[in-house]
Amino acid sequence: MDDIRQQATGGGGGNGDEPSSINKSTIHNAETYQRSYNHLINEQADDDIFHKTFESKAKSNESDQIDNKDDIVDDNDDQRKKTGLIYYDDCIEHYCLWDDNYEENPRRYLRTMERLFEQGLLDECLRLKPRKANENEIQLVHSSEYIRRIEQICSLMDPEQLEQESSKFDAVYFTPSSYDCALYASGSVLELCDSLMSGRIRNGMAIVRPPGHHAMNSEACGYCIFNNVAIAARYCQEKYHLKRILIIDWDVHHGQATQQTFYKDPNVFYVSIHRYEQGSFWPELIESNYNFCGESSGRGFNMNIPLNQTGLTDTDYLSIWHNLLLPVFYEFDPELILVSAGYDSAIGCPEGEMLLTPAVYSHFTHYLMGLADGKLGIILEGGYCIESLADSVVCTVQTLIGQPPIPLNMKYPINQSVIESILNVITVHQSNWSSLCIQKTFDRHDPHIDDIEEQAIRKRHYPTLEYCGLVDLLDKRPETYPTRDCYPKHSEEDGKKLQKIIEILRQNIQEKTIHYDQNRRTCLIRSSDQSNRHSAPQTHPERPNRIRYLWRLLKTEKILDKCFVLNNNDNNRLVTDQELTSCHSMDAIEKISRTKQMDYKELREYEQQFDSIYFTQDSFLVAKSSIGSLLKVVDCVLRNECLNGFACIRPPGHHAKRSEPAGFCLFNQIAIAARYALEKYRLRRILIVDWDIHHGDGTQDIVADDERILFISLHRYDNGDFYPENIQASNYRTGKRNIINIPWSNGQMGDREYLTAFFNIVMPVAYNFNPELVLVSSGFDAAENDPIGDYHLTPAVYGHMTHLLCSLANGKIILSLEGGYHLRSIANSALECIRVLLGETPKSLSSSSSKSTTTTLINNDDDDNNNNNGDDQNQKQWKLDTNAIDTIRNVIDYHSDYWPCFVFNVDLAKNTID
Ligand SMILES: [Zn+2]
Ligand SMILES: [Zn+2]
Numbered sequence: 001m002d003d004i005r006q007q008a009t010g011g012g013g014g015n016g017d018e019p020s021s022i023n024k025s026t027i028h029n030a031e032t033y034q035r036s037y038n039h040l041i042n043e044q045a046d047d048d049i050f051h052k053t054f055e056s057k058a059k060s061n062e063s064d065q066i067d068n069k070d071d072i073v074d075d076n077d078d079q080r081k082k083t084g085l086i087y088y089d090d091c092i093e094h095y096c097l098w099d100d101n102y103e104e105n106p107r108r109y110l111r112t113m114e115r116l117f118e119q120g121l122l123d124e125c126l127r128l129k130p131r132k133a134n135e136n137e138i139q140l141v142h143s144s145e146y147i148r149r150i151e152q153i154c155s156l157m158d159p160e161q162l163e164q165e166s167s168k169f170d171a172v173y174f175t176p177s178s179y180d181c182a183l184y185a186s187g188s189v190l191e192l193c194d195s196l197m198s199g200r201i202r203n204g205m206a207i208v209r210p211p212g213h214h215a216m217n218s219e220a221c222g223y224c225i226f227n228n229v230a231i232a233a234r235y236c237q238e239k240y241h242l243k244r245i246l247i248i249d250w251d252v253h254h255g256q257a258t259q260q261t262f263y264k265d266p267n268v269f270y271v272s273i274h275r276y277e278q279g280s281f282w283p284e285l286i287e288s289n290y291n292f293c294g295e296s297s298g299r300g301f302n303m304n305i306p307l308n309q310t311g312l313t314d315t316d317y318l319s320i321w322h323n324l325l326l327p328v329f330y331e332f333d334p335e336l337i338l339v340s341a342g343y344d345s346a347i348g349c350p351e352g353e354m355l356l357t358p359a360v361y362s363h364f365t366h367y368l369m370g371l372a373d374g375k376l377g378i379i380l381e382g383g384y385c386i387e388s389l390a391d392s393v394v395c396t397v398q399t400l401i402g403q404p405p406i407p408l409n410m411k412y413p414i415n416q417s418v419i420e421s422i423l424n425v426i427t428v429h430q431s432n433w434s435s436l437c438i439q440k441t442f443d444r445h446d447p448h449i450d451d452i453e454e455q456a457i458r459k460r461h462y463p464t465l466e467y468c469g470l471v472d473l474l475d476k477r478p479e480t481y482p483t484r485d486c487y488p489k490h491s492e493e494d495g496k497k498l499q500k501i502i503e504i505l506r507q508n509i510q511e512k513t514i515h516y517d518q519n520r521r522t523c524l525i526r527s528s529d530q531s532n533r534h535s536a537p538q539t540h541p542e543r544p545n546r547i548r549y550l551w552r553l554l555k556t557e558k559i560l561d562k563c564f565v566l567n568n569n570d571n572n573r574l575v576t577d578q579e580l581t582s583c584h585s586m587d588a589i590e591k592i593s594r595t596k597q598m599d600y601k602e603l604r605e606y607e608q609q610f611d612s613i614y615f616t617q618d619s620f621l622v623a624k625s626s627i628g629s630l631l632k633v634v635d636c637v638l639r640n641e642c643l644n645g646f647a648c649i650r651p652p653g654h655h656a657k658r659s660e661p662a663g664f665c666l667f668n669q670i671a672i673a674a675r676y677a678l679e680k681y682r683l684r685r686i687l688i689v690d691w692d693i694h695h696g697d698g699t700q701d702i703v704a705d706d707e708r709i710l711f712i713s714l715h716r717y718d719n720g721d722f723y724p725e726n727i728q729a730s731n732y733r734t735g736k737r738n739i740i741n742i743p744w745s746n747g748q749m750g751d752r753e754y755l756t757a758f759f760n761i762v763m764p765v766a767y768n769f770n771p772e773l774v775l776v777s778s779g780f781d782a783a784e785n786d787p788i789g790d791y792h793l794t795p796a797v798y799g800h801m802t803h804l805l806c807s808l809a810n811g812k813i814i815l816s817l818e819g820g821y822h823l824r825s826i827a828n829s830a831l832e833c834i835r836v837l838l839g840e841t842p843k844s845l846s847s848s849s850s851k852s853t854t855t856t857l858i859n860n861d862d863d864d865n866n867n868n869n870g871d872d873q874n875q876k877q878w879k880l881d882t883n884a885i886d887t888i889r890n891v892i893d894y895h896s897d898y899w900p901c902f903v904f905n906v907d908l909a910k911n912t913i914d
Helices: 002-008 031-067 069-079 089-093 106-118 144-155 159-166 178-197 228-240 256-262 314-332 360-369 386-400 416-429 492-512 529-533 545-556 577-581 586-597 600-607 619-638 669-680 697-703 751-769 795-805 823-837 869-877 882-895
Strands: 083-087 203-207 245-249 268-275 302-307 336-341 376-380 522-526 644-648 686-690 709-716 739-744 773-778 813-817 907-909
Touching (some): 083 178, 083 386, 089 106, 106 386, 144 178, 178 228, 228 245, 228 336, 228 376, 245 256, 245 314, 256 302, 302 416, 314 751, 336 360, 360 376, 360 386, 360 795, 376 386, 522 545, 522 823, 529 619, 545 644, 545 813, 545 823, 577 619, 586 619, 619 644, 619 813, 669 686, 669 697, 669 773, 669 813, 697 709, 697 739, 709 751, 739 751, 739 882, 751 795, 751 882, 773 795, 795 813, 813 823
Parallel strands (some): 083 203, 203 376, 245 268, 245 336, 336 376, 522 644, 644 813, 686 709, 773 813
8 A cells, every 4th residue: 555655646755855946936835735846847757758648549549540440430339339129019919818907918018118119219229139038048047847837838728727827826827928928028138138248239128028026946926937137147147257247126026036046146136125014015025124135155145125115205215225225336346237127116006106206217227327337238027007117118218328317306304114224234234245334333232332422322223123924924825826806906096196196297207308419418618728828937736738638638539529619719708707706706806807917026926925826917817718618618508508518627716715716726616607507597506516635615615605505525634634724614514504525534535435425425415405507626636646635536436426426417517627636647537527428338446446455356156165255355345444434424424414315324233133
């Protein structure tokens, strides 16, 4: 680690004699910036190397074009890679011969396809050719005797006989076509997987029936004949040697058969969210409860999230995603994700009796698209309210093709029984997943547990286990199961009410769906050419090269070609005085404008009055033009001309206070942009996230009393020793609901710390706040190699943070450059952010992280050697700095009075479950 730190800070004392050569007048009193000057001497040389790298890269690209035309074509194909859709019209031959109203019926398929067609989504996707699975493939999960038996049953032609055979299984019907349909369903999912793995498609969905997740090794069950998803996971393990497959099952029923298949397998992580009601909901199994975590080397790789109440909402489900699923999914780092996508928790489904809106599935889907290099296959399972099923599939597919998630109407408080379920799961899985580290534990048998006062007032959670089902209490299964009327139905009146609500939700989706031109998804702007004239007389970290290098990389990587590039070179958009006064005092404006008339000597003297500021005669104009550029981006996004944007501008802004410039910042661009959007576009809520390593104290100063703005800053604090060295203002005790500081102390933070803060703080509170626009003060000085920051965030994690935020505000997000002083790191990090804004998949964290303490992947081939193998490796993989954990806990605790989303900082009783 020490080596890494030294590298990042530019080595040991080798440059100790250099600062004398630097004009001290540009440094001023912020000692923390001093180090950068030592480093800069190195970096200047570094710049030249970078320059050469660019040139050689550009050259090699040119020669590629000449020598290797095929590669280029492939490259282009890659960019246009589509979402795959696979469906099989003849699946409508599988229907219940003796009950037209049977829940699992062809209308589910027909209406879903009709809605996809109406929304133009079929044209947007690549249709894959359905195929039958062969017997070997089915045998990956099912016994050959069982396959024979199903084939034989389906060879019967007499409905009475078919019904009789069906009655031997729990909730299953057979027709003469069922065997073939089931083979097509499974085979089509395999085709989807092959297309994903070969890179033919970007991601995809299989709209198949019969569903699969209840089909066990030798038993059809719950409308399922062959277990499509389980077969696909086994198939990918064998064919592609995958070691980490994630199956997320959001069908409202527990996929007990999938659990059984992989219960001892550490290479397939099965996660199910299901209605349970203490075991009284079908399939009423004890094994569906949260304490079933997998066995032997598969321990930890089975996660059940049982829900013990009905009527749960988007808010409840998203709290599961933020506080539980996202951490473990990122820690698991899957190579492929398969979703058992039942839509029976969608509103109106008589099975689920939940209240999820179709739109929420776009959020689930969006989150998953950030993982596994985008290799995401969504496979239809249940869903029996035909209209909400169809709309939910539409939302899912829209998201797969790159539409932003539809904004939700979140309702608080979070359901208490869901909070308990989440805490139960965390209690049993904390030892398996070190990403679940926010909750402290206590020993309930410790006689001194209440001795310390502070402990006594902490909220405690005692997990309990309850089972009220019948099935597992009866010794034997019934001889026959009912085959008719064996499913719940709404009363006519309820049905009508629900249809009305679904209709309203549909209109809402229709209104919110943004139709943007693919070539104008992301707009970019850079500071005008004249911004070069704002530079320090001597080498200074905040210098014009920062933008030049970034822009060059965007060009070489052909990112500029994909963006809608605005420019402000003629300075035709300067921020107006009126716009400036929305955030700054006249005095502050005056202080800066007077530098226009100063000569060199006067400027040098004048600078001394300020904290870390330099001026040239052009500084005022440059600042005004840069902010004008950002406002152009705001206009572009809020007029729906583009979906999102990135402003590569300087000087930065977030230290500029209402009455005074500071810390390289003249005017506070992000605050001005926020006020501008609020006023001009009559927005009501804007989220500002500031991930520059320094606290955006200026932004906080300006927006603290403006409840329309939620300001969240993640910054290095070091107990007040890090710039801006304000012990009070930069701490988490902000005294304001709308100011959330996440102040890191005493550690060198990296990807995991930032992501954990996102999962547990930023995302929950952002959804709670429900912004109409997200602005990011996007400094890259927490990036690896930065001479000032000394943290080690990888470029990839900036992409992931961007991706997470893209789930908000209907995708309207604007990043604006703040700090960042290592040219390559700025360029690489910004590049990742812009790629993600363009809708591309964030880079995998494990492959990109060069500085990560371990790149060991979970690999439990040697199953039997060590039962804890997986656990140990996981812990190594996602070990957080303990100071960071404390910081996150403090922030959650402090803000839990303000925000109802913060209910998970509870101490967990360890070891025993009653
Ligand atoms: Zn279901
Ligand atoms: Zn900074």
